[in-house]
Amino acid sequence: MDSNNIEYMNDGSINLNLDVKLYSRDAILNTTYRFTHKCYINLQKYEEKTALIVFSQKNENNRDIELLVKEFLNELIDQQLRVDINNETKDIRKMIISEAFAPLENINESEK
Amino acid sequence: MKNQKKYKFLPFNFMRLNGSTLVTNMGGDFQILSNETFDKFINYNICPTDSIYLDLKAKQFIYNNSPNLPIQLLATQYRTKKSFLRNFTGLHMVVVTIRCNQKCKYCQVSSEDSDANEYDMTPETAKKCVDLIFNTPSPYIKIEFQGGEPLLNFGVVKYIIEYAEEQNHKYDKKLEFVICTNLSSTNEEQLEFCKIHNIYISTSLDGPAKIHNQNRIMENKCGSYKEVIKGLQKAQSVLGKDKISALMTTTRASLGKFPEIVDEYISLGFNSIFFRSLNPYGMARKYQEIISYTTEEFVSSYCQGLDYIIDLNLEGTLFIEEYARLLFKRILTPFATGFVDLQSPTGAGIGGAIYDYDGRVFVADEGRMLARKGDTQFLMGHVDDGYKTLFGGDVIRQTVASSCVECLPQCCDCAFQIWCGADPVRNYTTQGDLIGYRPTNEFCKKNMALIKYLLKKIHNAHDEVLDVIWSWITGTCINLNNLSETAENK
Amino acid sequence: MRRLKCYTLGLNKPILAKVTHNTQKRKLRSDYVLLAKEKRLGNCKGYQAVIVEEARAEIYGEKLKNLPLIVVSDGLDELNEHDVVQIITNANELLIPYECQSPHNGLFLTSSCNSRCVMCPQKPKPDSEDRVRFNKRLIELIAPGPEYLTLSGGEPTLLGEQLIYLIEACRNKLPQTKLMLLTNGRKLKEISFVNKLARASQGYLAVAVALYADTDLEHDKIVGASGAFEEALKGCNNLALYGFQIEIRIVIMELNYMRLPQLADFIYRNLTYVSHIALMGLELQELAKENLEKIWIDPYQYQSQLLEACHLLLRRGFRVSIYNHQLCTIPQQLWPLSRKSISTWKNIYLPICEKCQEKPNCGGFFTSALTRHSEHILPINI
Numbered sequence: 001m002d003s004n005n006i007e008y009m010n011d012g013s014i015n016l017n018l019d020v021k022l023y024s025r026d027a028i029l030n031t032t033y034r035f036t037h038k039c040y041i042n043l044q045k046y047e048e049k050t051a052l053i054v055f056s057q058k059n060e061n062n063r064d065i066e067l068l069v070k071e072f073l074n075e076l077i078d079q080q081l082r083v084d085i086n087n088e089t090k091d092i093r094k095m096i097i098s099e100a101f102a103p104l105e106n107i108n109e110s111e112k
Numbered sequence: 113m114k115n116q117k118k119y120k121f122l123p124f125n126f127m128r129l130n131g132s133t134l135v136t137n138m139g140g141d142f143q144i145l146s147n148e149t150f151d152k153f154i155n156y157n158i159c160p161t162d163s164i165y166l167d168l169k170a171k172q173f174i175y176n177n178s179p180n181l182p183i184q185l186l187a188t189q190y191r192t193k194k195s196f197l198r199n200f201t202g203l204h205m206v207v208v209t210i211r212c213n214q215k216c217k218y219c220q221v222s223s224e225d226s227d228a229n230e231y232d233m234t235p236e237t238a239k240k241c242v243d244l245i246f247n248t249p250s251p252y253i254k255i256e257f258q259g260g261e262p263l264l265n266f267g268v269v270k271y272i273i274e275y276a277e278e279q280n281h282k283y284d285k286k287l288e289f290v291i292c293t294n295l296s297s298t299n300e301e302q303l304e305f306c307k308i309h310n311i312y313i314s315t316s317l318d319g320p321a322k323i324h325n326q327n328r329i330m331e332n333k334c335g336s337y338k339e340v341i342k343g344l345q346k347a348q349s350v351l352g353k354d355k356i357s358a359l360m361t362t363t364r365a366s367l368g369k370f371p372e373i374v375d376e377y378i379s380l381g382f383n384s385i386f387f388r389s390l391n392p393y394g395m396a397r398k399y400q401e402i403i404s405y406t407t408e409e410f411v412s413s414y415c416q417g418l419d420y421i422i423d424l425n426l427e428g429t430l431f432i433e434e435y436a437r438l439l440f441k442r443i444l445t446p447f448a449t450g451f452v453d454l455q456s457p458t459g460a461g462i463g464g465a466i467y468d469y470d471g472r473v474f475v476a477d478e479g480r481m482l483a484r485k486g487d488t489q490f491l492m493g494h495v496d497d498g499y500k501t502l503f504g505g506d507v508i509r510q511t512v513a514s515s516c517v518e519c520l521p522q523c524c525d526c527a528f529q530i531w532c533g534a535d536p537v538r539n540y541t542t543q544g545d546l547i548g549y550r551p552t553n554e555f556c557k558k559n560m561a562l563i564k565y566l567l568k569k570i571h572n573a574h575d576e577v578l579d580v581i582w583s584w585i586t587g588t589c590i591n592l593n594n595l596s597e598t599a600e601n602k
Numbered sequence: 603m604r605r606l607k608c609y610t611l612g613l614n615k616p617i618l619a620k621v622t623h624n625t626q627k628r629k630l631r632s633d634y635v636l637l638a639k640e641k642r643l644g645n646c647k648g649y650q651a652v653i654v655e656e657a658r659a660e661i662y663g664e665k666l667k668n669l670p671l672i673v674v675s676d677g678l679d680e681l682n683e684h685d686v687v688q689i690i691t692n693a694n695e696l697l698i699p700y701e702c703q704s705p706h707n708g709l710f711l712t713s714s715c716n717s718r719c720v721m722c723p724q725k726p727k728p729d730s731e732d733r734v735r736f737n738k739r740l741i742e743l744i745a746p747g748p749e750y751l752t753l754s755g756g757e758p759t760l761l762g763e764q765l766i767y768l769i770e771a772c773r774n775k776l777p778q779t780k781l782m783l784l785t786n787g788r789k790l791k792e793i794s795f796v797n798k799l800a801r802a803s804q805g806y807l808a809v810a811v812a813l814y815a816d817t818d819l820e821h822d823k824i825v826g827a828s829g830a831f832e833e834a835l836k837g838c839n840n841l842a843l844y845g846f847q848i849e850i851r852i853v854i855m856e857l858n859y860m861r862l863p864q865l866a867d868f869i870y871r872n873l874t875y876v877s878h879i880a881l882m883g884l885e886l887q888e889l890a891k892e893n894l895e896k897i898w899i900d901p902y903q904y905q906s907q908l909l910e911a912c913h914l915l916l917r918r919g920f921r922v923s924i925y926n927h928q929l930c931t932i933p934q935q936l937w938p939l940s941r942k943s944i945s946t947w948k949n950i951y952l953p954i955c956e957k958c959q960e961k962p963n964c965g966g967f968f969t970s971a972l973t974r975h976s977e978h979i980l981p982i983n984i
Binding site: 141160163166171180185192446447578579582586588590592 | 817831938
């Protein structure tokens, strides 16, 4: 399977299969964090090709989770983008912080 | 497939707004992009000939050759934004008594009756507090007297001020005193003392009589409005209006009535207000249902109140809302702002500390309420323990370590990160741990909503509104149609 | 600098001296040239030379023995007591490197430059004479000195140690004079050099750094040197570390007027310590004249950008000045920011300006505006 896929289970829960080529573990976890107060989320496996996430309801209304899974997928896109940006910029971020807190060395050198 | 990259990214965060996308960087600079432009931006599709390309480059969102200059510029900006860290603890709140002559509905302190003298700080403890305070490396010390009603133990207030001034001959710090008083028991002698020692008064006023009296009640069960106004006018006439500010606390009674509250403040000679939301922690349960409200209700009242104040400014009345001023300054300027309740790392402990009447030292006010219930999470120690044990101890370290928005879940990639802060104490009291859980965090919800509103204000502002906003930030109002006067003033 | 046409008699070495109308003490005379207006001429022994107007040339010529005579055909009235004049041997020009009455005095330190700005009114070239020795002598002659003195070029920082030497000379001879160094800031990326500047100037030196855009893409293109933007910003930061008072100078041209507000914001965000910002009009000499079509923009066209940039800077608490502009070309609200910034000797007005009631307050034009000026020059009569 090479695309994302949603399965409706008999017990009312929803299985979401994700293509891990599209979504990294970090992006999935960051997204999950934003939904755990709305429904139960079970990240069952994260394997070579797919990840399986099971959503089940916290309250009565089952249609809620259908909607939540859709929102989850939307949020996942922005979260993956954040992971990508972070990957591209994390070295520079580190350099900025170390430069910011070590600024006056060269003054001392020139005073010597 | 990605196109050949026309530029590379510098670190940034983004947030979807209504129909557009906000991008912010480590220096606190920002740009609001249409969703379409944002898509082009993140797909490396903006061309050097587009003006937005130059905007993003000038604001250090992208670079094309060497990252050296952007790193230097962002490092300087970041250092400036975090420069509040340089000074360490400057605000020292001293609870000289927990006795009070009022029984306000939202009071967290569970204050004692006004004749229960065993709840007063002793001069011995007071001396130790001052000795401890002067250990701070901060060149600036603000001692704030809190209570209860601190003036009920005026002897110790007086002692601390005189002793601190004497000590300061040795330390030469910029020393400032504030007395937080309800002004309902103030006498001439106290005011004369305040005048001689150049002391600031911070009082509490929730609005006109019908609002104020619902919240703030004397021991005899009557509203305290009349007493406060009498005390306020006396204080203003002795000390001058600029020495006295007031705090308002929002309760259900004040929702939707912020304009009336502002009018009341103006008529009493104040030139600013701080629309403060209730801190539900520690409040008597029987009142909670009557006076509390949702974050959404507060935000909508706040926005209405802020609009009203900005309109007043446009009509020529100089009046400021302090929380908006703080946030505007964070959003629009490269500078740091000292405000212990919204800082990263937190200001609890390293920005301000509180000394209880019995000599116990806490990182924050709620800490002593928790301690009364047996939870000493925020107890740094006792004044007897010495500066290093208290301010270098585990409590302050743990509190600070758990309060960097740069690493807190969800905060770490929030576009408001550089303007916002963490409140580990609030997280602990409302959500059970220092880190908290952002999706249901009311502190987060409130600040997100307010910052979004202020951003919208800035983004849609006419020149005249921007003039008002900048006059709050700089303290000088620029009138473009009368520059000769402005220019001469400089 | 101001120049007067002249010819000389008996001159066999260059002259650099103060002008005097009065008889000076014998031992001081070697610093002076005597400006002879009276019919009678006393004993002039010891002066470097005597200046006369053409009509009297013959009368004096015979009386002076062994003393050079400088004959000026026109403009002698413009010479004031203690102005400094210079004559290079064989030249037929009397140069006036220092004018007591002018608010715009400066030391011209070098003609050479490490940038090649597209709108430079003074093409960089190697110095043909020893400018350092000349300026050292000039500093001695102008003592006790004016309130303000600019140090300009070319790029003065290229003198390196010799700039430090001249600043020290200023501090010694002109202790009351505030100095302003005009620079592209590039050499100031070397913090050790800024350190030396700070030691030599002891708080009496302000530095004006030229910045023309908010990105290296545009700034480097304008100044014709890659890396210049980065170097200038580094220079500014170094100056700030040593507590210098810093001014930013922006010349407005076709190549940068569109982003003036963004440049203003960039300065606020990155160079927060800057105390004064000068927005300047073009002077159309030399390179600027050669590149006229590339750089020219009618100031009337950038009114909205200028207004927005000034408004933005003023709100943020900067001092802002507009140099080299005519009041009729800038928005009326900004008139209070306009300064009469053009050196008196090259400051002109057009015939049409005679009808303008604001002329006394107007910055006017450079003489070079005769090449091109705004199409919106109109007398103001409110």
